[in-house]
Amino acid sequence: MRNLPEILIKTRQIGWGAAKLLSSYYHGTAQDSHLDIQYKDNEPVTAADVAVSHYILSALQSAFGHQDFGYISEETYQSQPGKHPAEWVWIIDPLDGTRDFINKTGEYAIHIALVQGTRPVLAVVAIPEAQKIFYATKGGGTFVETAAGSQKLQVSSQPSIEDLVVVVSRSHRNQKLEFLLKNLPCQQQKSIGSVGCKIAALVEQQANIYISLSGKSAPKDWDMAAPELILTEAGGKFTHFDHSPLQYNTGDINQWGGLLASNSQDHINLCNLAAKILEDFVPE
Structure with a gap:
Protein backbone atom coordinates (compact mmCIF):
# COMPACT_ATOMS: atom_id res chain seq x y z
CA MET A 1 0.00 0.00 0.00
CA ARG A 2 1.32 3.42 -0.93
CA ASN A 3 1.59 6.23 1.59
CA LEU A 4 -1.92 7.56 1.09
CA PRO A 5 -1.76 10.29 3.77
CA GLU A 6 1.32 11.73 2.06
CA ILE A 7 -0.32 11.55 -1.38
CA LEU A 8 -3.44 13.17 0.08
CA ILE A 9 -1.55 16.25 1.30
CA LYS A 10 -0.49 17.07 -2.26
CA THR A 11 -3.88 16.15 -3.72
CA ARG A 12 -5.67 18.50 -1.33
CA GLN A 13 -3.35 21.31 -2.41
CA ILE A 14 -4.17 20.55 -6.05
CA GLY A 15 -7.87 20.47 -5.17
CA TRP A 16 -7.71 23.96 -3.65
CA GLY A 17 -5.78 25.28 -6.65
CA ALA A 18 -8.31 23.76 -9.06
CA ALA A 19 -11.19 25.23 -7.02
CA LYS A 20 -9.66 28.70 -7.21
CA LEU A 21 -9.19 28.41 -10.98
CA LEU A 22 -12.69 27.08 -11.61
CA SER A 23 -14.24 29.75 -9.39
CA SER A 24 -12.45 32.43 -11.41
CA TYR A 25 -14.27 31.21 -14.53
CA TYR A 26 -17.57 31.02 -12.64
CA HIS A 27 -17.27 34.63 -11.45
CA GLY A 28 -15.80 35.93 -14.72
CA THR A 29 -12.45 36.95 -13.22
CA ALA A 30 -10.25 34.48 -15.12
CA GLN A 31 -7.74 35.96 -17.56
CA ASP A 32 -9.90 34.65 -20.39
CA SER A 33 -13.25 33.92 -18.76
CA HIS A 34 -15.25 33.35 -21.96
CA LEU A 35 -16.81 29.90 -21.43
CA ASP A 36 -16.98 28.93 -25.13
CA ILE A 37 -19.77 26.40 -24.46
CA GLN A 38 -19.85 23.41 -26.80
CA TYR A 39 -21.84 20.19 -26.71
CA LYS A 40 -20.42 16.67 -26.73
CA ASP A 41 -22.95 13.80 -26.68
CA ASN A 42 -25.64 16.33 -25.69
CA GLU A 43 -23.63 17.39 -22.64
CA PRO A 44 -22.13 20.89 -22.35
CA VAL A 45 -18.37 21.37 -22.20
CA THR A 46 -16.85 24.75 -21.39
CA ALA A 47 -13.43 26.35 -21.54
CA ALA A 48 -13.41 26.02 -17.74
CA ASP A 49 -13.66 22.20 -17.99
CA VAL A 50 -10.64 22.13 -20.30
CA ALA A 51 -8.53 24.61 -18.31
CA VAL A 52 -9.14 22.92 -14.96
CA SER A 53 -8.54 19.46 -16.45
CA HIS A 54 -5.17 20.66 -17.77
CA TYR A 55 -4.31 22.19 -14.38
CA ILE A 56 -5.15 19.03 -12.41
CA LEU A 57 -3.45 16.64 -14.81
CA SER A 58 -0.31 18.76 -15.01
CA ALA A 59 -0.12 19.11 -11.22
CA LEU A 60 -0.72 15.41 -10.53
CA GLN A 61 1.73 14.28 -13.20
CA SER A 62 4.35 16.71 -11.95
CA ALA A 63 3.90 15.41 -8.39
CA PHE A 64 3.55 11.67 -9.07
CA GLY A 65 4.81 11.01 -12.61
CA HIS A 66 3.77 8.33 -15.09
CA GLN A 67 5.86 5.38 -13.98
CA ASP A 68 3.52 4.12 -11.25
CA PHE A 69 0.30 6.02 -11.97
CA GLY A 70 -2.21 6.21 -14.79
CA TYR A 71 -4.55 9.11 -15.49
CA ILE A 72 -8.17 9.19 -16.69
CA SER A 73 -9.91 12.55 -17.07
CA GLU A 74 -13.33 13.33 -18.50
CA GLU A 75 -11.78 15.84 -20.89
CA THR A 76 -8.98 13.58 -22.19
CA TYR A 77 -10.57 10.12 -22.10
CA GLN A 78 -11.53 10.07 -25.77
CA SER A 79 -7.86 10.21 -26.75
CA GLN A 80 -7.04 7.15 -24.64
CA PRO A 81 -10.17 4.98 -24.28
CA GLY A 82 -10.24 1.57 -22.62
CA LYS A 83 -8.91 0.13 -19.38
CA HIS A 84 -5.73 1.78 -18.15
CA PRO A 85 -3.10 -0.91 -17.48
CA ALA A 86 -1.65 0.72 -14.33
CA GLU A 87 -2.63 -0.63 -10.90
CA TRP A 88 -2.93 2.93 -9.53
CA VAL A 89 -5.07 5.25 -11.65
CA TRP A 90 -6.21 8.81 -11.06
CA ILE A 91 -9.82 9.40 -12.17
CA ILE A 92 -10.65 13.09 -12.57
CA ASP A 93 -13.73 15.19 -13.26
CA PRO A 94 -12.57 18.82 -13.53
CA LEU A 95 -16.14 20.13 -13.51
CA ASP A 96 -18.99 17.94 -12.31
CA GLY A 97 -22.29 19.73 -12.73
CA THR A 98 -21.50 21.75 -15.85
CA ARG A 99 -25.16 22.71 -16.37
CA ASP A 100 -25.30 24.06 -12.81
CA PHE A 101 -22.04 25.91 -13.47
CA ILE A 102 -23.52 27.52 -16.59
CA ASN A 103 -26.87 28.23 -14.88
CA LYS A 104 -25.13 29.77 -11.85
CA THR A 105 -26.69 27.59 -9.15
CA GLY A 106 -23.31 27.27 -7.43
CA GLU A 107 -23.76 23.50 -7.17
CA TYR A 108 -20.75 22.33 -9.13
CA ALA A 109 -17.70 20.40 -7.94
CA ILE A 110 -14.30 18.97 -8.79
CA HIS A 111 -13.68 15.23 -8.33
CA ILE A 112 -10.23 13.68 -7.93
CA ALA A 113 -10.01 9.98 -7.06
CA LEU A 114 -7.14 7.52 -6.86
CA VAL A 115 -8.19 3.98 -7.73
CA GLN A 116 -6.21 0.85 -6.93
CA GLY A 117 -7.36 -1.92 -9.25
CA THR A 118 -11.06 -1.20 -9.59
CA ARG A 119 -11.78 0.47 -6.24
CA PRO A 120 -11.13 4.01 -4.91
CA VAL A 121 -8.61 4.43 -2.09
CA LEU A 122 -8.26 8.23 -1.99
CA ALA A 123 -10.71 10.99 -2.88
CA VAL A 124 -10.95 14.77 -2.96
CA VAL A 125 -14.19 16.58 -3.81
CA ALA A 126 -13.85 20.36 -3.99
CA ILE A 127 -16.93 22.58 -3.91
CA PRO A 128 -15.66 26.05 -4.87
CA GLU A 129 -18.76 28.10 -4.02
CA ALA A 130 -18.92 26.60 -0.51
CA GLN A 131 -15.14 27.06 -0.15
CA LYS A 132 -14.90 23.48 1.08
CA ILE A 133 -12.89 20.40 0.22
CA PHE A 134 -14.10 16.95 1.24
CA TYR A 135 -11.40 14.30 1.42
CA ALA A 136 -11.03 10.66 2.38
CA THR A 137 -8.63 7.73 2.27
CA LYS A 138 -9.51 4.05 2.49
CA GLY A 139 -9.79 3.22 6.17
CA GLY A 140 -8.94 6.79 7.18
CA GLY A 141 -12.37 8.40 7.45
CA THR A 142 -13.90 11.43 5.71
CA PHE A 143 -13.14 15.06 6.51
CA VAL A 144 -14.24 18.48 5.34
CA GLU A 145 -11.64 21.25 5.11
CA THR A 146 -12.36 24.98 5.16
CA ALA A 147 -10.27 28.05 5.91
CA ALA A 148 -10.99 27.36 9.60
CA GLY A 149 -9.50 23.85 9.53
CA SER A 150 -10.65 20.23 9.11
CA GLN A 151 -13.51 18.35 10.71
CA LYS A 152 -14.34 14.63 10.60
CA LEU A 153 -17.74 13.75 9.13
CA GLN A 154 -20.25 10.99 9.78
CA VAL A 155 -23.57 10.31 8.04
CA SER A 156 -26.75 10.77 10.05
CA SER A 157 -28.94 8.18 11.70
CA GLN A 158 -32.63 8.19 10.84
CA PRO A 159 -35.41 6.29 12.64
CA SER A 160 -37.55 5.34 9.65
Missing part, protein backbone atom coordinates in the same frame (compact mmCIF):
# COMPACT_ATOMS: atom_id res chain seq x y z
CA ILE A 161 -37.47 5.07 5.86
CA GLU A 162 -40.44 7.45 5.61
CA ASP A 163 -38.39 10.28 7.13
CA LEU A 164 -35.44 10.01 4.75
CA VAL A 165 -34.59 12.93 2.43
CA VAL A 166 -33.74 12.06 -1.19
CA VAL A 167 -31.36 14.28 -3.17
CA VAL A 168 -32.36 14.54 -6.81
CA SER A 169 -30.96 16.11 -9.97
CA ARG A 170 -32.42 19.12 -11.70
CA SER A 171 -31.33 18.09 -15.19
CA HIS A 172 -30.55 14.33 -15.24
CA ARG A 173 -34.10 13.02 -14.88
CA ASN A 174 -36.17 10.62 -16.94
CA GLN A 175 -39.56 8.92 -16.88
CA LYS A 176 -38.20 5.83 -15.13
CA LEU A 177 -36.57 7.81 -12.34
CA GLU A 178 -39.69 9.92 -11.85
CA PHE A 179 -41.74 6.72 -11.47
CA LEU A 180 -39.33 5.36 -8.87
CA LEU A 181 -39.21 8.59 -6.86
CA LYS A 182 -43.00 8.87 -6.89
CA ASN A 183 -43.40 5.37 -5.46
CA LEU A 184 -40.79 5.44 -2.73
CA PRO A 185 -42.11 5.64 0.84
CA CYS A 186 -39.87 8.67 1.48
CA GLN A 187 -41.23 11.71 -0.33
CA GLN A 188 -39.01 14.49 1.01
CA GLN A 189 -36.77 15.64 -1.85
CA LYS A 190 -33.92 18.13 -2.15
CA SER A 191 -32.76 19.28 -5.60
CA ILE A 192 -28.97 19.54 -5.87
CA GLY A 193 -26.67 19.72 -8.90
CA SER A 194 -23.31 17.91 -8.99
CA VAL A 195 -22.97 14.36 -7.67
CA GLY A 196 -20.20 15.70 -5.45
CA CYS A 197 -22.62 18.26 -4.00
CA LYS A 198 -25.26 15.56 -3.50
CA ILE A 199 -22.88 13.34 -1.57
CA ALA A 200 -21.70 16.36 0.43
CA ALA A 201 -25.33 16.81 1.50
CA LEU A 202 -25.36 13.21 2.75
CA VAL A 203 -22.13 13.44 4.73
CA GLU A 204 -23.14 16.82 6.19
CA GLN A 205 -26.42 15.24 7.35
CA GLN A 206 -28.67 17.37 5.13
CA ALA A 207 -30.02 14.37 3.18
CA ASN A 208 -29.98 10.58 3.30
CA ILE A 209 -30.37 9.00 -0.16
CA TYR A 210 -29.20 9.56 -3.71
CA ILE A 211 -30.39 7.38 -6.61
CA SER A 212 -28.97 7.23 -10.13
CA LEU A 213 -30.66 5.40 -13.01
CA SER A 214 -28.99 5.11 -16.38
CA GLY A 215 -31.19 5.76 -19.39
CA LYS A 216 -29.83 6.21 -22.90
CA SER A 217 -26.59 7.20 -21.23
CA ALA A 218 -25.10 6.46 -17.83
CA PRO A 219 -22.96 8.30 -15.28
CA LYS A 220 -19.26 7.80 -15.80
CA ASP A 221 -16.41 6.63 -13.58
CA TRP A 222 -15.37 10.23 -12.91
CA ASP A 223 -18.86 11.13 -11.72
CA MET A 224 -18.86 8.49 -8.99
CA ALA A 225 -15.36 7.41 -7.90
CA ALA A 226 -14.45 10.32 -5.62
CA PRO A 227 -17.96 10.90 -4.18
CA GLU A 228 -18.33 7.18 -3.41
CA LEU A 229 -15.28 7.06 -1.14
CA ILE A 230 -16.27 10.34 0.54
CA LEU A 231 -19.60 8.72 1.46
CA THR A 232 -18.43 5.25 2.45
CA GLU A 233 -15.62 6.51 4.66
CA ALA A 234 -18.23 8.64 6.47
CA GLY A 235 -20.22 5.48 7.23
CA GLY A 236 -22.54 5.43 4.24
CA LYS A 237 -22.99 2.90 1.45
CA PHE A 238 -22.95 3.29 -2.34
CA THR A 239 -23.81 0.24 -4.46
CA HIS A 240 -25.80 -1.10 -7.38
CA PHE A 241 -29.37 -2.10 -6.60
CA ASP A 242 -28.20 -5.73 -6.41
CA HIS A 243 -25.82 -4.67 -3.57
CA SER A 244 -22.71 -5.21 -5.71
CA PRO A 245 -19.94 -2.59 -5.44
CA LEU A 246 -19.22 -0.03 -8.11
CA GLN A 247 -16.05 -0.79 -10.06
CA TYR A 248 -13.79 1.62 -11.93
CA ASN A 249 -11.24 1.42 -14.74
CA THR A 250 -12.82 -1.77 -16.07
CA GLY A 251 -12.68 -0.79 -19.74
CA ASP A 252 -16.25 0.54 -19.70
CA ILE A 253 -16.41 4.01 -18.16
CA ASN A 254 -20.21 3.85 -17.86
CA GLN A 255 -21.87 3.01 -14.55
CA TRP A 256 -24.94 1.27 -15.93
CA GLY A 257 -28.08 0.29 -14.05
CA GLY A 258 -29.48 1.46 -10.75
CA LEU A 259 -27.11 2.95 -8.19
CA LEU A 260 -28.07 3.89 -4.66
CA ALA A 261 -26.15 5.91 -2.08
CA SER A 262 -27.46 6.11 1.46
CA ASN A 263 -26.63 6.71 5.11
CA SER A 264 -26.51 2.88 5.26
CA GLN A 265 -28.97 1.84 7.97
CA ASP A 266 -31.66 0.71 5.52
CA HIS A 267 -29.42 0.43 2.49
CA ILE A 268 -30.19 -3.16 1.51
CA ASN A 269 -33.91 -2.67 2.07
CA LEU A 270 -33.86 0.51 -0.04
CA CYS A 271 -32.01 -1.25 -2.87
CA ASN A 272 -34.46 -4.14 -2.83
CA LEU A 273 -37.42 -1.78 -2.68
CA ALA A 274 -36.15 0.32 -5.60
CA ALA A 275 -35.64 -2.79 -7.74
CA LYS A 276 -39.13 -4.07 -6.85
CA ILE A 277 -40.82 -0.74 -7.65
CA LEU A 278 -39.17 -0.66 -11.08
CA GLU A 279 -40.60 -4.11 -11.90
CA ASP A 280 -43.94 -2.30 -12.34
CA PHE A 281 -42.58 0.47 -14.55
CA VAL A 282 -44.12 0.60 -18.04
CA PRO A 283 -42.67 3.27 -20.36
CA GLU A 284 -45.24 5.50 -22.03
Whole structure:
Protein backbone atom coordinates (compact mmCIF):
# COMPACT_ATOMS: atom_id res chain seq x y z
CA MET A 1 0.00 0.00 0.00
CA ARG A 2 1.32 3.42 -0.93
CA ASN A 3 1.59 6.23 1.59
CA LEU A 4 -1.92 7.56 1.09
CA PRO A 5 -1.76 10.29 3.77
CA GLU A 6 1.32 11.73 2.06
CA ILE A 7 -0.32 11.55 -1.38
CA LEU A 8 -3.44 13.17 0.08
CA ILE A 9 -1.55 16.25 1.30
CA LYS A 10 -0.49 17.07 -2.26
CA THR A 11 -3.88 16.15 -3.72
CA ARG A 12 -5.67 18.50 -1.33
CA GLN A 13 -3.35 21.31 -2.41
CA ILE A 14 -4.17 20.55 -6.05
CA GLY A 15 -7.87 20.47 -5.17
CA TRP A 16 -7.71 23.96 -3.65
CA GLY A 17 -5.78 25.28 -6.65
CA ALA A 18 -8.31 23.76 -9.06
CA ALA A 19 -11.19 25.23 -7.02
CA LYS A 20 -9.66 28.70 -7.21
CA LEU A 21 -9.19 28.41 -10.98
CA LEU A 22 -12.69 27.08 -11.61
CA SER A 23 -14.24 29.75 -9.39
CA SER A 24 -12.45 32.43 -11.41
CA TYR A 25 -14.27 31.21 -14.53
CA TYR A 26 -17.57 31.02 -12.64
CA HIS A 27 -17.27 34.63 -11.45
CA GLY A 28 -15.80 35.93 -14.72
CA THR A 29 -12.45 36.95 -13.22
CA ALA A 30 -10.25 34.48 -15.12
CA GLN A 31 -7.74 35.96 -17.56
CA ASP A 32 -9.90 34.65 -20.39
CA SER A 33 -13.25 33.92 -18.76
CA HIS A 34 -15.25 33.35 -21.96
CA LEU A 35 -16.81 29.90 -21.43
CA ASP A 36 -16.98 28.93 -25.13
CA ILE A 37 -19.77 26.40 -24.46
CA GLN A 38 -19.85 23.41 -26.80
CA TYR A 39 -21.84 20.19 -26.71
CA LYS A 40 -20.42 16.67 -26.73
CA ASP A 41 -22.95 13.80 -26.68
CA ASN A 42 -25.64 16.33 -25.69
CA GLU A 43 -23.63 17.39 -22.64
CA PRO A 44 -22.13 20.89 -22.35
CA VAL A 45 -18.37 21.37 -22.20
CA THR A 46 -16.85 24.75 -21.39
CA ALA A 47 -13.43 26.35 -21.54
CA ALA A 48 -13.41 26.02 -17.74
CA ASP A 49 -13.66 22.20 -17.99
CA VAL A 50 -10.64 22.13 -20.30
CA ALA A 51 -8.53 24.61 -18.31
CA VAL A 52 -9.14 22.92 -14.96
CA SER A 53 -8.54 19.46 -16.45
CA HIS A 54 -5.17 20.66 -17.77
CA TYR A 55 -4.31 22.19 -14.38
CA ILE A 56 -5.15 19.03 -12.41
CA LEU A 57 -3.45 16.64 -14.81
CA SER A 58 -0.31 18.76 -15.01
CA ALA A 59 -0.12 19.11 -11.22
CA LEU A 60 -0.72 15.41 -10.53
CA GLN A 61 1.73 14.28 -13.20
CA SER A 62 4.35 16.71 -11.95
CA ALA A 63 3.90 15.41 -8.39
CA PHE A 64 3.55 11.67 -9.07
CA GLY A 65 4.81 11.01 -12.61
CA HIS A 66 3.77 8.33 -15.09
CA GLN A 67 5.86 5.38 -13.98
CA ASP A 68 3.52 4.12 -11.25
CA PHE A 69 0.30 6.02 -11.97
CA GLY A 70 -2.21 6.21 -14.79
CA TYR A 71 -4.55 9.11 -15.49
CA ILE A 72 -8.17 9.19 -16.69
CA SER A 73 -9.91 12.55 -17.07
CA GLU A 74 -13.33 13.33 -18.50
CA GLU A 75 -11.78 15.84 -20.89
CA THR A 76 -8.98 13.58 -22.19
CA TYR A 77 -10.57 10.12 -22.10
CA GLN A 78 -11.53 10.07 -25.77
CA SER A 79 -7.86 10.21 -26.75
CA GLN A 80 -7.04 7.15 -24.64
CA PRO A 81 -10.17 4.98 -24.28
CA GLY A 82 -10.24 1.57 -22.62
CA LYS A 83 -8.91 0.13 -19.38
CA HIS A 84 -5.73 1.78 -18.15
CA PRO A 85 -3.10 -0.91 -17.48
CA ALA A 86 -1.65 0.72 -14.33
CA GLU A 87 -2.63 -0.63 -10.90
CA TRP A 88 -2.93 2.93 -9.53
CA VAL A 89 -5.07 5.25 -11.65
CA TRP A 90 -6.21 8.81 -11.06
CA ILE A 91 -9.82 9.40 -12.17
CA ILE A 92 -10.65 13.09 -12.57
CA ASP A 93 -13.73 15.19 -13.26
CA PRO A 94 -12.57 18.82 -13.53
CA LEU A 95 -16.14 20.13 -13.51
CA ASP A 96 -18.99 17.94 -12.31
CA GLY A 97 -22.29 19.73 -12.73
CA THR A 98 -21.50 21.75 -15.85
CA ARG A 99 -25.16 22.71 -16.37
CA ASP A 100 -25.30 24.06 -12.81
CA PHE A 101 -22.04 25.91 -13.47
CA ILE A 102 -23.52 27.52 -16.59
CA ASN A 103 -26.87 28.23 -14.88
CA LYS A 104 -25.13 29.77 -11.85
CA THR A 105 -26.69 27.59 -9.15
CA GLY A 106 -23.31 27.27 -7.43
CA GLU A 107 -23.76 23.50 -7.17
CA TYR A 108 -20.75 22.33 -9.13
CA ALA A 109 -17.70 20.40 -7.94
CA ILE A 110 -14.30 18.97 -8.79
CA HIS A 111 -13.68 15.23 -8.33
CA ILE A 112 -10.23 13.68 -7.93
CA ALA A 113 -10.01 9.98 -7.06
CA LEU A 114 -7.14 7.52 -6.86
CA VAL A 115 -8.19 3.98 -7.73
CA GLN A 116 -6.21 0.85 -6.93
CA GLY A 117 -7.36 -1.92 -9.25
CA THR A 118 -11.06 -1.20 -9.59
CA ARG A 119 -11.78 0.47 -6.24
CA PRO A 120 -11.13 4.01 -4.91
CA VAL A 121 -8.61 4.43 -2.09
CA LEU A 122 -8.26 8.23 -1.99
CA ALA A 123 -10.71 10.99 -2.88
CA VAL A 124 -10.95 14.77 -2.96
CA VAL A 125 -14.19 16.58 -3.81
CA ALA A 126 -13.85 20.36 -3.99
CA ILE A 127 -16.93 22.58 -3.91
CA PRO A 128 -15.66 26.05 -4.87
CA GLU A 129 -18.76 28.10 -4.02
CA ALA A 130 -18.92 26.60 -0.51
CA GLN A 131 -15.14 27.06 -0.15
CA LYS A 132 -14.90 23.48 1.08
CA ILE A 133 -12.89 20.40 0.22
CA PHE A 134 -14.10 16.95 1.24
CA TYR A 135 -11.40 14.30 1.42
CA ALA A 136 -11.03 10.66 2.38
CA THR A 137 -8.63 7.73 2.27
CA LYS A 138 -9.51 4.05 2.49
CA GLY A 139 -9.79 3.22 6.17
CA GLY A 140 -8.94 6.79 7.18
CA GLY A 141 -12.37 8.40 7.45
CA THR A 142 -13.90 11.43 5.71
CA PHE A 143 -13.14 15.06 6.51
CA VAL A 144 -14.24 18.48 5.34
CA GLU A 145 -11.64 21.25 5.11
CA THR A 146 -12.36 24.98 5.16
CA ALA A 147 -10.27 28.05 5.91
CA ALA A 148 -10.99 27.36 9.60
CA GLY A 149 -9.50 23.85 9.53
CA SER A 150 -10.65 20.23 9.11
CA GLN A 151 -13.51 18.35 10.71
CA LYS A 152 -14.34 14.63 10.60
CA LEU A 153 -17.74 13.75 9.13
CA GLN A 154 -20.25 10.99 9.78
CA VAL A 155 -23.57 10.31 8.04
CA SER A 156 -26.75 10.77 10.05
CA SER A 157 -28.94 8.18 11.70
CA GLN A 158 -32.63 8.19 10.84
CA PRO A 159 -35.41 6.29 12.64
CA SER A 160 -37.55 5.34 9.65
CA ILE A 161 -37.47 5.07 5.86
CA GLU A 162 -40.44 7.45 5.61
CA ASP A 163 -38.39 10.28 7.13
CA LEU A 164 -35.44 10.01 4.75
CA VAL A 165 -34.59 12.93 2.43
CA VAL A 166 -33.74 12.06 -1.19
CA VAL A 167 -31.36 14.28 -3.17
CA VAL A 168 -32.36 14.54 -6.81
CA SER A 169 -30.96 16.11 -9.97
CA ARG A 170 -32.42 19.12 -11.70
CA SER A 171 -31.33 18.09 -15.19
CA HIS A 172 -30.55 14.33 -15.24
CA ARG A 173 -34.10 13.02 -14.88
CA ASN A 174 -36.17 10.62 -16.94
CA GLN A 175 -39.56 8.92 -16.88
CA LYS A 176 -38.20 5.83 -15.13
CA LEU A 177 -36.57 7.81 -12.34
CA GLU A 178 -39.69 9.92 -11.85
CA PHE A 179 -41.74 6.72 -11.47
CA LEU A 180 -39.33 5.36 -8.87
CA LEU A 181 -39.21 8.59 -6.86
CA LYS A 182 -43.00 8.87 -6.89
CA ASN A 183 -43.40 5.37 -5.46
CA LEU A 184 -40.79 5.44 -2.73
CA PRO A 185 -42.11 5.64 0.84
CA CYS A 186 -39.87 8.67 1.48
CA GLN A 187 -41.23 11.71 -0.33
CA GLN A 188 -39.01 14.49 1.01
CA GLN A 189 -36.77 15.64 -1.85
CA LYS A 190 -33.92 18.13 -2.15
CA SER A 191 -32.76 19.28 -5.60
CA ILE A 192 -28.97 19.54 -5.87
CA GLY A 193 -26.67 19.72 -8.90
CA SER A 194 -23.31 17.91 -8.99
CA VAL A 195 -22.97 14.36 -7.67
CA GLY A 196 -20.20 15.70 -5.45
CA CYS A 197 -22.62 18.26 -4.00
CA LYS A 198 -25.26 15.56 -3.50
CA ILE A 199 -22.88 13.34 -1.57
CA ALA A 200 -21.70 16.36 0.43
CA ALA A 201 -25.33 16.81 1.50
CA LEU A 202 -25.36 13.21 2.75
CA VAL A 203 -22.13 13.44 4.73
CA GLU A 204 -23.14 16.82 6.19
CA GLN A 205 -26.42 15.24 7.35
CA GLN A 206 -28.67 17.37 5.13
CA ALA A 207 -30.02 14.37 3.18
CA ASN A 208 -29.98 10.58 3.30
CA ILE A 209 -30.37 9.00 -0.16
CA TYR A 210 -29.20 9.56 -3.71
CA ILE A 211 -30.39 7.38 -6.61
CA SER A 212 -28.97 7.23 -10.13
CA LEU A 213 -30.66 5.40 -13.01
CA SER A 214 -28.99 5.11 -16.38
CA GLY A 215 -31.19 5.76 -19.39
CA LYS A 216 -29.83 6.21 -22.90
CA SER A 217 -26.59 7.20 -21.23
CA ALA A 218 -25.10 6.46 -17.83
CA PRO A 219 -22.96 8.30 -15.28
CA LYS A 220 -19.26 7.80 -15.80
CA ASP A 221 -16.41 6.63 -13.58
CA TRP A 222 -15.37 10.23 -12.91
CA ASP A 223 -18.86 11.13 -11.72
CA MET A 224 -18.86 8.49 -8.99
CA ALA A 225 -15.36 7.41 -7.90
CA ALA A 226 -14.45 10.32 -5.62
CA PRO A 227 -17.96 10.90 -4.18
CA GLU A 228 -18.33 7.18 -3.41
CA LEU A 229 -15.28 7.06 -1.14
CA ILE A 230 -16.27 10.34 0.54
CA LEU A 231 -19.60 8.72 1.46
CA THR A 232 -18.43 5.25 2.45
CA GLU A 233 -15.62 6.51 4.66
CA ALA A 234 -18.23 8.64 6.47
CA GLY A 235 -20.22 5.48 7.23
CA GLY A 236 -22.54 5.43 4.24
CA LYS A 237 -22.99 2.90 1.45
CA PHE A 238 -22.95 3.29 -2.34
CA THR A 239 -23.81 0.24 -4.46
CA HIS A 240 -25.80 -1.10 -7.38
CA PHE A 241 -29.37 -2.10 -6.60
CA ASP A 242 -28.20 -5.73 -6.41
CA HIS A 243 -25.82 -4.67 -3.57
CA SER A 244 -22.71 -5.21 -5.71
CA PRO A 245 -19.94 -2.59 -5.44
CA LEU A 246 -19.22 -0.03 -8.11
CA GLN A 247 -16.05 -0.79 -10.06
CA TYR A 248 -13.79 1.62 -11.93
CA ASN A 249 -11.24 1.42 -14.74
CA THR A 250 -12.82 -1.77 -16.07
CA GLY A 251 -12.68 -0.79 -19.74
CA ASP A 252 -16.25 0.54 -19.70
CA ILE A 253 -16.41 4.01 -18.16
CA ASN A 254 -20.21 3.85 -17.86
CA GLN A 255 -21.87 3.01 -14.55
CA TRP A 256 -24.94 1.27 -15.93
CA GLY A 257 -28.08 0.29 -14.05
CA GLY A 258 -29.48 1.46 -10.75
CA LEU A 259 -27.11 2.95 -8.19
CA LEU A 260 -28.07 3.89 -4.66
CA ALA A 261 -26.15 5.91 -2.08
CA SER A 262 -27.46 6.11 1.46
CA ASN A 263 -26.63 6.71 5.11
CA SER A 264 -26.51 2.88 5.26
CA GLN A 265 -28.97 1.84 7.97
CA ASP A 266 -31.66 0.71 5.52
CA HIS A 267 -29.42 0.43 2.49
CA ILE A 268 -30.19 -3.16 1.51
CA ASN A 269 -33.91 -2.67 2.07
CA LEU A 270 -33.86 0.51 -0.04
CA CYS A 271 -32.01 -1.25 -2.87
CA ASN A 272 -34.46 -4.14 -2.83
CA LEU A 273 -37.42 -1.78 -2.68
CA ALA A 274 -36.15 0.32 -5.60
CA ALA A 275 -35.64 -2.79 -7.74
CA LYS A 276 -39.13 -4.07 -6.85
CA ILE A 277 -40.82 -0.74 -7.65
CA LEU A 278 -39.17 -0.66 -11.08
CA GLU A 279 -40.60 -4.11 -11.90
CA ASP A 280 -43.94 -2.30 -12.34
CA PHE A 281 -42.58 0.47 -14.55
CA VAL A 282 -44.12 0.60 -18.04
CA PRO A 283 -42.67 3.27 -20.36
CA GLU A 284 -45.24 5.50 -22.03
